[in-house]
C-alpha cells in the first residue's frame with residue numbers, strides 16, 4: 027500500500043451565499059498523498075487558502091465514514107464521485123492521477139437551495155419524512171418486541187430500504203430532480219414491516235404529495251438514482267411505493283393531509299433541474315395555493331402509469 | 347458545596363418504581379404551557395424531544411448538522427444491550443446491572459445503573475414498534491449476539507448499522523412531532539452559551555451556522571444531549587462536529603464536570619496513515635469474535651504476515667487471558683496493543699498497529715459466512731487502506747472513542763444548575779471508569795425515552811412557568827459576549843490554522859493523557875496545554891467572516907474550549923492517583939499490568955468547578971456507596 031504524491035487542479039463551484047450567483051474557480055492543489063480521502067484533500071486545500079487569507083471552500087461533512095449522509099457533491103459530473111456505492115467521504119485520491127483536473131460542484135436541484143459553495147439545504151428531505159415517514163407509536167405504548175414475529179427475509183428487505191442515509195444524491199442525479207428513491211425507501215421499509223402496515227397507504231400518499239409540493243420533480247423511470255446511491259437502495263422500492271399508492275387509490279379511504287403552505291398552485295411547468303452548472307437557476311420558491319384544494323400533481327399520474335411496471339418489479343423482488 | 351444525588355431510599359429493585367410514584371406530576375393541561383429546549387438530537391436528545399412533545403410539552407430542538415438524522419449516534423455499528431434474556435442463557439436485569447457496574451470498575455452509581463438495566467427492555471420494544479429493522483432469526487424472532495466481552499447474548503443489532511437504525515427510529519418519532527407542530531426543529535445551530543438568571547437556567551444562545559447570527563431562545567428548562575468529547579484527542583472515531591462546547595459552557599456557568607479523565611480508547615480502529623488524516627475509522631468490535639489478534643514474536647521480523655509461521659507469532663491476548671482471549675474488555679485490549687507496540691513488536695509503516703487475522707475463521711466457517719457477518723466492514727477497510735482483509739490480516743490500533751466523563755447529574759439527570767439537565771454521552775452517569783460495548787446506545791435512549799420524561803416533572807411542577815423572556819438583559823449580555831469572542835478569534839490573524847493547533851493538542855493528549863498515564867507525563871501535559879492555549883490566543887489564523895457560514899470559526903471556538911478543558915482532564919487524571927477501568931496510572935498496576943484500584947481513597951466521583959479562565963478549578967467529591975455488589979478486582983484471566 028505504498029503511497030504516491032500527485033498534483034491536481036480543482037474546478038470548484040464558489041458561491042458566497044444563497045443570494046450570490048456563483049461561479050467556478052480554479053484551484054491548484056499540489057502534493058496530494060494518494061491515500062488521502064477526497065475530503066482530506068479539500069481540508070488540505072482549505073488550510074492553504076486560509077493561510078493565504080482566502081475564503082476556504084465550504085462543504086458539508088461529518089462522520090467521514092459513509093453513514094451520516096452529510097457529505098456529497100458532484101465530482102466530474104457524478105454525485106459522490108466515481109466510486110460505486112460509496113459516499114464522497116469514502117472516495118480516495120488514489121482514484122485520481124497526477125495532473126487531473128477535477129470538477130466539483132454542489133447538488134443541483136430546484137428543491138435544494140445552494141447555501142454556500144458546495145453546501146445545499148436538504149431541509150426538504152426532512153419535511154418529506156415529517157409528512158409521514160414514521161410509525162405513529164408513542165413512547166411507552168409498544169408491545170413486547172417479540173410479540174410480532176417478522177420473517178427474516180422481510181426484516182432483511184426492510185433493512186435494505188432502511189439503509190438510505192438521506193444524502194440527496196438520487197435527487198442530484200435525476201434529470202427531473204425527483205426524490206422518489208428517497209421517498210420509496212422509507213415507504214417500503216415501513217410498508218414491509220407489520221408495524222408500519224396500518225398507515226402504509228396514507229404514508230405513501232402524503233409523502234409523495236409533500237415531495238411534489240416542495241418542488242421535487244416526477245419519477246419518469248430513468249433509474250439514474252439507483253446508479254449513484256451510495257447505499258445501493260434499489261428502485262424495487264419505487265415499485266413497492268407504487269403498490270401502496272394504488273392500494274390507497276383503490277380503497278380511497280386515505281386522504282392526503284397536506285399542510286396548506288405545501289400545496290402547489292398548479293402543475294409545474296418549469297423544468298425543475300437547472301440545466302447547466304455554469305448558470306444554476308436560483309431555487310424557485312414553492313408557490314402557495316389560493317384555492318386550498320388538493321391538487322394531484324405530476325408524480326401521482328406518473329406513478330399510476332408505473333403501476334403495471336411496478337407489479338413486474340414486485341414479483342421480481344420476491345425472488346431477490 | 348452541598349451535592350444531593352437524590353437517590354431514592356429503599357431496595358435497589360424498588361427505587362425507580364418508588365421514585366415514579368412519589369414524583370410530582372405536571373397536570374396534563376398545563377404541560378403545553380411549558381417551553382423546553384433540547385440541545386442535541388442524537389439518540390438521547392432525539393428520543394427526549396419526541397417523547398416530551400408526545401406528553402404535551404412545547405419543545406424546541408437544536409442540532410449542529412443540517413438534519414437531526416445525522417447526529418453521531420448514527421455511526422454506532424455493533425449493537426444495543428438489553429436484559430430481555432430471549433436466548434435463555436441466564437441474563438437478567440440484575441446481571442446486566444452487575445456487568446455494567448463491574449465493567450465500569452465500580453466507579454458508577456448503583457441506583458442509576460440498575461434503572462438503566464430496568465428500562466433496557468422497554469427500549470427494544472419501543473424501537474421494534476417504530477419499525478427499526480433489527481436482525482431476526484428464521485422463525486421471525488429477534489436475533490442476539492454476544493458483544494464486547496459479555497458472556498451472555500444480550501446485544502440486539504441491525505446489520506452493522508445499529509446506531510443508524512436506532513437514530514432513524516428516534517428521528518422518525520421526532521419528525522412526527524415536528525410535523526404535528528409540537529417540536530420546533532432548529533438545525534445548523536450551535537449552542538454558544540447558556541443563560542442563567544438568578545441561579546436558574548433560562549435559555550440558550552446559539553449561532554446560526556449559515557448566517558453567523560447569534561440567536562436567543564428562552565425556556566423553562568434546558569436539556570443538553572450534546573454527546574461526548576472524544577475529539578479532544580484530535581484523531582478519534584467521532585465525527586467532525588463532536589465537541590465539548592455545550593457541556594463546557596455549562597461548566598463555565600457553574601455546572602460541575604464529573605470524571606473528565608474517564609475516556610475510552612477503542613482497540614479496533616484503522617491505524618493512522620499520515621498527518622493529513624482527519625479521523626480514525628472504527629472497525630466494529632464484533633470483529634474480535636472471529637478475528638485473532640497477533641504480532642510477530644521477533645521485532646526484526648519484516649516478513650509479510652502470511653509468510654510468518656504460527657510459531658513465530660504471538661497471540662498475546664489469547665496467551666495472557668486464556669478464558670476471554672481476544673474478547674477481553676476494550677481497555678485491556680487497547681492497553682495490551684500499546685504495550686506490544688511500545689515494545690517494538692508493532693507492525694505496519696508506523697509500527698503502531700497489530701494484526702487482526704481472519705484466516706482461521708475463514709478456514710473454519712468458509713468465506714461466505716465471514717462475508718455475511720463482516721462483509722461491509724471488510725469492504726470499508728479495503729476501501730480505506732487498499733488491503734484485502736480476506737487475504738491479509740487487518741491492521742488495527744486503538745483510538746479515542748467514547749467519553750464516560752461528563753456533566754455531573756443527579757438521579758433526575760439534573761446538573762448542579764437548576765433547570766439544566768444532561769442526557770446521553772454528555773452526562774457522566776452510568777458507565778463509571780469504562781463503558782461496556784453496546785451500552786451507550788442503551789443509555790442514550792434510556793435517558794431520552796424513559797428517564798427524563800419522568801424526572802423533569804418535579805422540577806417543572808416545583809418552579810412553574812418561566813416569566814423570563816429573551817429580552818432579559820442576561821440574554822443580551824451572553825449574546826454580546828459570544829459575538830465578541832468570535833470577533834476576537836477572527837482578529838488574531840496569526841500563522842497557525844485551527845487544525846494545526848488541534849493536531850498539536852491531540853498529540854499531547856494521546857501521548858500523556860491517553861491509554862496509560864503517570865504523574866510526570868500528566869504534569870508535562872498540563873504545561874504543554876497551557877502553552878498551546880497561549881499560542882492559540884496569540885497565533886491562530888481562523889480566516890473567513892463572522893456573518894457567513896464559517897467552519898473554521900466554529901472549530902476555533904470548539905478548540906478554544908478544548909484548550910481549557912484538556913487541562914481539567916489532565917488534572918483529573920493526576921488527582922485520581924489510582925488506576926480504574928480505562929484510567930491506567932502506571933504507578934498503580936498489578937504484576938500483570940492490570941489496573942489496580944484504590945477503593946479506600948478513590949471510590950468517588952471526582953467533580954470540578956470552574957474558577958475563571960486560567961485558574962485552577964475547585965475540586966469536590968461524590969462518594970460512591972455500594973450496598974448491593976461487592977467490590978472485586980476485575981480479572982479477565
Ligand SMILES: Cc1cc2nc3c(=O)[nH]c(=O)nc-3n(C[C@H](O)[C@H](O)[C@H](O)COP(=O)(O)OP(=O)(O)OC[C@H]3O[C@@H](n4cnc5c(N)ncnc54)[C@H](O)[C@@H]3O)c2cc1C
Nearest residue numbers: 386387388389390410419424425537573770771784786787
Ligand atoms: C464509531 C462509533 C461506534 C459506536 N458504536 C457503538 C455501539 O455499537 N454500541 C453502543 O452502545 N455505543 C456505540 N458508540 C457510542 C454511541 O454511539 C454514543 O455514545 C451515543 O450514540 C451518543 O449519543 P448522544 O445522543 O449522547 O450524542 P450524539 O449522537 O453524539 O448527538 C449529539 C447531538 O448534539 C448536537 N450538538 C453537539 N454539540 C452541540 C452544540 N454545541 N450545539 C448544538 N448542538 C450540539 C449534535 O448536533 C448532535 O445532534 C459508538 C460511538 C462511535 C463514535
Ligand code: SF4
Nearest residue numbers: 190191193194196255
Ligand atoms: S436513496 Fe440513496 S442516494 Fe437517495 S438519499 Fe437515500 S442514500 Fe442518498
Ligand code: FES
Nearest residue numbers: 088090095097115
Ligand atoms: S461525512 Fe458522513 S457520510 Fe460522508
